[in-house]
Amino acid sequence: xxxxxxxxxxxxxxxxxxxxxxxxxxxxxxxxxxxxxxxxxxxxxxxxxxxxxxxxxxxxxxxxxxxxxxxxxxxxxxxxxxxxxxxxxxxxxxxxxxxxxxxxxxxxxxxxxxxxxxxxxxxxxxxxxxxxxxxxxxxxxxxxxxxxxxxxxxxxxxxxxxxxxxxxxxxxxxxxxxxxxxxxxxxxxxxxxxxxxxxxxxxxxxxxxxxxxxxxxxxxxxxxxxxxxxxxx
Numbered sequence: 001x002x003x004x005x006x007x008x009x010x011x012x013x014x015x016x017x018x019x020x021x022x023x024x025x026x027x028x029x030x031x032x033x034x035x036x037x038x039x040x041x042x043x044x045x046x047x048x049x050x051x052x053x054x055x056x057x058x059x060x061x062x063x064x065x066x067x068x069x070x071x072x073x074x075x076x077x078x079x080x081x082x083x084x085x086x087x088x089x090x091x092x093x094x095x096x097x098x099x100x101x102x103x104x105x106x107x108x109x110x111x112x113x114x115x116x117x118x119x120x121x122x123x124x125x126x127x128x129x130x131x132x133x134x135x136x137x138x139x140x141x142x143x144x145x146x147x148x149x150x151x152x153x154x155x156x157x158x159x160x161x162x163x164x165x166x167x168x169x170x171x172x173x174x175x176x177x178x179x180x181x182x183x184x185x186x187x188x189x190x191x192x193x194x195x196x197x198x199x200x201x202x203x204x205x206x207x208x209x210x211x212x213x214x215x216x217x218x219x220x221x222x223x224x225x226x227x228x229x230x231x232x233x
Contacts, residue, residue, distance in 0.1 A: 004029045004184055005152050010059035012049040018057065019045040020208040027152065030181035034195040034216055035188045036230060037205035043188040044086060046205070047154045050186075051083050052076050063151060078105075082150025082183070086157045088141040090129035097125040099140050100147045107149025108182050114143045117173055135166030142173070152184045153177065159191055167194075174198050192232050196220040204229050 003026040013019035020042040027033055035043050048054050050061060052073040061069040068076050077083070090099065100111055115122035118139045124132060132140065138158055145153055158174070159167045175198060178185055189195035196202060196216040204212035204219075212219070212229055219225060226232040 002029075003027065004031070004064055005186075006060070006062040007050070008060040010046070010049060010061070011057045012054045012059070013045065013057070014054055018208070019054070020049060020205070023059075023205070023208075023210055025203055025210075025213075027184045027186070029151070029184060030178070031201070032178045032185040032187065032199040034199040034202040035186060035205065036192055036195060036202060038230065039190075041205045042208040043205060044156055045208075047083065047156050047186065047188060050076075050154060051081060077148055077150075080149075080151030082145035082148045082153045084138075084141045084145045084153070084155045084158060086160065088137050090137055090140060092128060092130045095126050095128055096121050096132070096140055096143075099129070099144050103144055104147045105149045108180075109146040109149050111147070114146055117146075117176065118143055133166075135162050135169070138162065138166075138170065139173075142170075146177070146183070150183055152186065154186045154188075156188045157190060158187070159189060159194065171198060192226065192230050193220060 005027040007023060007025045010023040011018060011021045023046060025033065035046060037043050045054060049056060052071060056069060060067065063080050066079060068079055100114060120136060121139055121143060124136060129137065158170055177183055187195055187199055196219055199216045202214060202216045202219050203210055
C-alpha cells in the first residue's frame, strides 16, 4: 500500500531550541500510529511541526506526494492535515454548530455523520464552548477537525484529564474513525497501553529522536520493553 504521509529527517523546535531531530515516519491511507515517550521528549512538538507551527530547520513532509514543509498552517490544513491540539482551541462565543460549520469542507465527514459519531453534540449543538463539560469540549475539538475532511488526523493527548466514562467513549470513537478507513491517525497519548490498543503501529521518542518503531501489538505484548522505553509497569 502506498504511503499517504511521509516525514523524512524532520528537525525542528521553538526559537533556537531543537526539540525533535531527524524524525522519520510514514502512514498509509487508513493507517494509525501511536507516538509515545516520556514527558518532554518532543511528542507535541512533532505534531506542531507537522502543522507548521514550529521553527522548521530541515526535513521533508509529503502528503499524497505533495511537499508541504514550506507551506503555512492553513495551507497544510487545506491539503489534508487535521489537528486536535492539547488545549482544544475552542472559541467561547461560538456554539457547537458554529464550530463545525465554520471549517466544513466537502467530503465524507458531514455534520450529520459527526453528530451520529457524537450524539451528545447533536443534543448540545446550540450550546457555547464554555457551557460544555471538558469531555464535550474534546468531542467538539475532534468533530471540528473531522469537518475539515482531513486525510490525516493528528490527536494530541485527547484523553487527558477526562473522566473514565468519557475516555471510554472517546476510545470507541477513535476506533470507529480508524475502522472507517477514510482518515489516517497519528495519536500522541500518555496512557501508553490505551494508545497501543487503538493503533496499528507505534513510534517511541526519547530526547527528540526515534528510539523504537514497530507494531503496536508487539510493543503492547512486550512488558520488558515497555518498562525500559516508557517506564510502564
